[in-house]
Amino acid sequence: MGQTLFSSDFRLGILGGGQLGKMMLYTTRKWDIQTYVMDKHDTAPAFEGSTVFFEGDIMDYEAVLEFGRQVDVLTIEIENVNVDALEQLEKEGVAVSPSSKVLNLIRNKATQKTFYQEYNIPTAPFEVLETPKVTDRSFPYIWKSAEGGYDGKGVKVIRSKDDLNDLPDQECIYEDMIDFKLELAVIVARNASGDMTTYPVVEMEFHPEANQVEYVLCPARIDDNIAKQARELALQVSHAYNHVGLLAVEMFLTQNNQLLVNEVAPRPHNSGHYSIEGAVTDQFEQHVRCVLDLPLGSTDTVLPAVMVNLVGAEGHTGNVVYDGINEILAMDGVTPHIYGKKETRPFRKMGHVTIVADDIEKARKLAEIVKGKIKVVSS
Amino acid sequence: MGQTLFSSDFRLGILGGGQLGKMMLYTTRKWDIQTYVMDKHDTAPAFEGSTVFFEGDIMDYEAVLEFGRQVDVLTIEIENVNVDALEQLEKEGVAVSPSSKVLNLIRNKATQKTFYQEYNIPTAPFEVLETPKVTDRSFPYIWKSAEGGYDGKGVKVIRSKDDLNDLPDQECIYEDMIDFKLELAVIVARNASGDMTTYPVVEMEFHPEANQVEYVLCPARIDDNIAKQARELALQVSHAYNHVGLLAVEMFLTQNNQLLVNEVAPRPHNSGHYSIEGAVTDQFEQHVRCVLDLPLGSTDTVLPAVMVNLVGAEGHTGNVVYDGINEILAMDGVTPHIYGKKETRPFRKMGHVTIVADDIEKARKLAEIVKGKIKVVSS
Structure with a gap:
């Protein structure tokens, strides 16, 4: 499809308007590829340099669907997007990369770690828990929230039972601390x-x-x-x-x-x-x-x-x-x-x-x- | 002034929205410097990526003045701009680079060549003419229109008197052909x-x-x-x-x-x-x-x-x-x-x-x- 992408009616969509989206736009400007960006705020770094900017919540099913239907290829600059909408868009023939399948496998750390285990990919020993509780794992170990962690949030070193007290009541993994x-x-x-x-x-x-x-x-x-x-x-x-x-x-x-x-x-x-x-x-x-x-x-x-x-x-x-x-x-x-x-x-x-x-x-x-x-x- | 340029209210202005302006915007985006661009057409390459785009004629005195008054520093991406307006803006305290003085010295080839002569800068021998006519310069030589030449336009090799016939009736230089x-x-x-x-x-x-x-x-x-x-x-x-x-x-x-x-x-x-x-x-x-x-x-x-x-x-x-x-x-x-x-x-x-x-x-x-x-x- 290459030669129809440049200075043409072709449209690339990016979900998320942060710095990663902004830096993707350096390339789409260089190649004159029309690029649509969606983010909640029009103060987002990727506002300038986009061809069309949509103010909308990338976690919202309807908003992502409406946005995705206007582009030929859809990508992301952050994992926290409405994946159900991506799945629907894939069914409708929009090329979505990364796919909804990969996003579902990756954005939950429990699923991600289990995937490595299944594919014989070496990773630190771990266990999955519905909610934080005392197990027989020896201290210290790492607690990681299964979803929503970013830039060091949702991660904590557990050195004793007491460290488990103020953790959020949600799915998580315990992982061996690797030396x-x-x-x-x-x-x-x-x-x-x-x-x-x-x-x-x-x-x-x-x-x-x-x-x-x-x-x-x-x-x-x-x-x-x-x-x-x-x-x-x-x-x-x-x-x-x-x-x-x-x-x-x-x-x-x-x-x-x-x-x-x-x-x-x-x-x-x-x-x-x-x-x-x-x-x-x-x-x-x-x-x-x-x-x-x-x-x-x-x-x-x-x-x-x-x-x-x-x-x-x-x-x-x-x-x-x-x-x-x-x-x-x-x-x-x-x-x-x-x-x-x-x-x-x-x-x-x-x-x-x-x-x-x-x-x-x-x-x-x-x-x-x-x-x-x-x-x-x-x- | 450096540290007030980035993610601030500071405004850089660019006259002209062609590819050179567009490529300047890669830097102003990288550094989040607000950049205003003026060009006749909103299909100009530098439309996207500018903070504010003004549709206006960069050869028009009033348009350039109005545009320039809204920015802190003004530059160009093409020499064919209204230089009188730049002179006025300089008087009003806008930092204009290149200066109106330099633009006046450069955009007319007769003035430019004469300048080199005065400053002992080696350049091909030449003469300035009000309008093309036969001189005692020996053929072949180069005719160059004093103003408006760009990308090979306004330049011609003169091999005989006949080549002078269809030249425009305007200031020009004749220059020795350099081997x-x-x-x-x-x-x-x-x-x-x-x-x-x-x-x-x-x-x-x-x-x-x-x-x-x-x-x-x-x-x-x-x-x-x-x-x-x-x-x-x-x-x-x-x-x-x-x-x-x-x-x-x-x-x-x-x-x-x-x-x-x-x-x-x-x-x-x-x-x-x-x-x-x-x-x-x-x-x-x-x-x-x-x-x-x-x-x-x-x-x-x-x-x-x-x-x-x-x-x-x-x-x-x-x-x-x-x-x-x-x-x-x-x-x-x-x-x-x-x-x-x-x-x-x-x-x-x-x-x-x-x-x-x-x-x-x-x-x-x-x-x-x-x-x-x-x-x-x-x-």
Whole structure:
């Protein structure tokens, strides 16, 4: 269908207008592909740059149905959408990627973990519970809410019975705490024709308090053999799901060099933001290629890169100011991305910065300097 | 002023909504800078992605004045704007880059050439005429209309008296035909604080019939010493103009290795399109940095690149189809840019393709393959 997509009547739809949707629009603008975006708020980052913006609730069955009927291909930038509406749209002939089937398998962590077990995909030992209660699992372990978790919400370390007390009364999993050396991620791209490719393995460093990714390094500082295994494991996961689009596969590398799949996201992912500056084809373009069934682009690295999340500083709520941004703009190879959220609050994802350099250690050092200079505060 | 530009009430204005304006918007979206665009037609490529779009004639004094009064900083993406209005806006305190003074010096070729002479900037020998007539200049030479020339229009080789007959009755220059080895270009960036930098020298290959650039190669295949001289000459030109923004300086390299300035453009330029994929900081971001007086970004090359213009094929007028685009999307390191003009006509600039590779000769070979595969036709 490729040659009819460009400067034509063809319409791509995106559910969700956050930063991931916004960055997808860089590609649809570059290729002049008409793109419809739906989000609850017209202050959403992806308002500008969309061809048509629909104000609507992506969790609402009727709203998603009405929106989806106006586009030729429908994708998402966030998993929390009305999947029943997607199922109906698929029946009506709209190409939906990721499919309602994959979304149903992924957005519930209990289902997701059970799926790995069934497909012999290595993952941390776990049990599924209807609601939190005392089991014979030995402390400490991790409690995870089955649905609705995001950016560290819905996750808690359980060190004793008492930690179970104030948990929400809903489906959850308990998972063994893994003694891991590193957290890694691999993004797999697969188009509707079945072509597949993987991006290089990235390494994630988490902020100890906020449980959000603080640095993403590409390439990860691991040996080639482990990198190869990680990419193969990610391909295996994408195969199992029969997924079309990007699939970001997060993994633990244990002290014994074992790889365990932690969780996946069926869309562009924070761990792939570095690719805008660091890869031949950035992840947002690659996702668009996948869902439009275009040939996949090269995932080769052009320069080693580190990505730093810009999150709202503690103690600041209100109109955002990027303190120190001029200083980091003066540093070679440093590119800030500002998502366009007018209001900051503690730990809110407001943007990110990519740092490219000749080698990864140099980029990592620069990233720490960047982090020290820029602060997301309120005016 | 830097930290008040992002996600704030600050407003950048762009006169002209063509592809250059559109590509500037990639940066203002990335940084969430409110950007107002004015163009005659709301089908302009820069309609989508602008914060506010004004339908208006950029050659009209009142329209430009009204538009300019609503922004904090005003720039252009094409030289043919109402410069008197810009002068008035400058008096009223709007930061205008490029300045009305520079635009007046540049947009008339007679004035531009005379300026080089005064500043001892090497350029091809020429004479200025009120209107075309026979002089004692020996044939062949080049006739150039003083104003209104663009993309090879307003330029003609004069081989005999007869060639003068059907020229328009307006100011022009006659210029010696230069026996050149290569056409080169250097883009200079200068911000309001006076920081300056140059991009690497690029080499331009022209289409023999259309007199439009067919390939741009970065880096140019010239020796380091000539590259150094070319960058210094470009800096000299930017200094002479005291210009803020990008200045693209086109040059001839003669058979005797002399560099002669041909013409300049005070804005992002076709010869810098490769930088989106090929440079750490692309020319559009750099122009935005300049006019907003932000620190300049690195102009380093990340990968050797060749840019191919996508122009409308002869014999095709009407709704555009990019025949073969899927085939080139399947090639590693090949990125098409579609400007978003719905209608094609012969030689109309409809887009461009960037090809990156490990070395420039490899990229150049791939570029020829790309050129053979993709055709801009009508449906």
